[in-house]
Structure formats: C-alpha cells, structure tokens
Amino acid sequence: MTVQVDEMDRKILRALQEDASRSLDEIAREVGSSKTPVWTRIRKLREAGIIGRQTVILDAEALGLEACFFVLIRTSEHEAEWQQTFLAALRARPEVMEAHRLAGEIDYILKVRVPNARAYDAFYQALISEVRIYNVTALLSMEEIKSTPLLPLGQAPSKS
Known part of the structure; x- marks a missing residue:
C-alpha cells in the first residue's frame, strides 16, 4: 500500500x-x-508500514553496557550459504545493535554493545567460531557524540 x-x-x-x-x-x-x-x-x-513497532529507549551505560564497538568485517566469502550463516549468527546475538552491508573495501559494519572489552572478546570468539571471516577490525567508541532514532522529517522532497 x-x-x-x-x-x-x-x-x-x-x-x-x-x-x-x-x-x-x-x-x-x-x-x-x-x-x-x-x-x-x-x-x-x-x-502502510511507515510506523513500525513502538518501543522504549534504554540507557545502555546505566544498564552496564558501557563499551560500544564498531566492528569492520571483510570476507572472502560471498556465497548465499555463507551469507545466510553470517546473518543468522548476527540475528542470534543481542549485543549486535546494528549491522550494515557496505560498498567498498569493508563488507560489513556492526555496532556492538557490551559491558567491557572482555565481553567483546567473548562475542568475537563466538562469532569467528561460527562463521569464517577474512578480517575483523574492532574500533572502540571513546565517546558517543550524537545518537538519535529520529528521522529528519523536513519538507517533502521537491519533484523536478
């Protein structure tokens, strides 16, 4: 619709x-x-699907999830079976807040929320035990400067 x-x-x-x-x-x-x-x-x-489910926004740090990692993943695997296994592994992990497939040198980027570096390592070890990954780079966010779930709902786009 x-x-x-x-x-x-x-x-x-x-x-x-x-x-x-x-x-x-x-x-x-x-x-x-x-x-x-x-x-x-x-x-x-x-x-119409413009409004999805409603939820609440929780404070991650107040709940002990103080470490936010951005995980850059490169893979040499692009077959459908690998992708299905990889996506299932991501969906099964509640610490993965976001996952995006990218164009360019990096294939995927994940936003992962965990209590600390040790918890990130456990996440990482579990992920690579399930899915073969060529290269993983983890970047620890030192400070969240802006984060919002609000979409920019300005004026309707002009039709040329």
Missing part, C-alpha cells in the same frame, strides 16, 4: 518520534488537529 505523506502526517510523525507515549489528545493539540483525524492518520501510517 503506497501512502502519500503530507505535511500533517509529517507533523504527527515528528510528534510520535519525540514521545510516542503521549496521549492522542496531546499529539492532536501539538499538530493543530482533533483526535479522530490524527488517530485515522496514525492508523493509515501503521497499515
């Missing part, structure tokens, strides 16, 4: 991104509409 997202939809999406736990009344007031049209638009956006 293709949905045209207009400026009111963008206002609603921005409000939901900021705090989806607010009441429908609060969101409607913020976007300058009434409750029923806002609820209808939210339902339409959910049905």
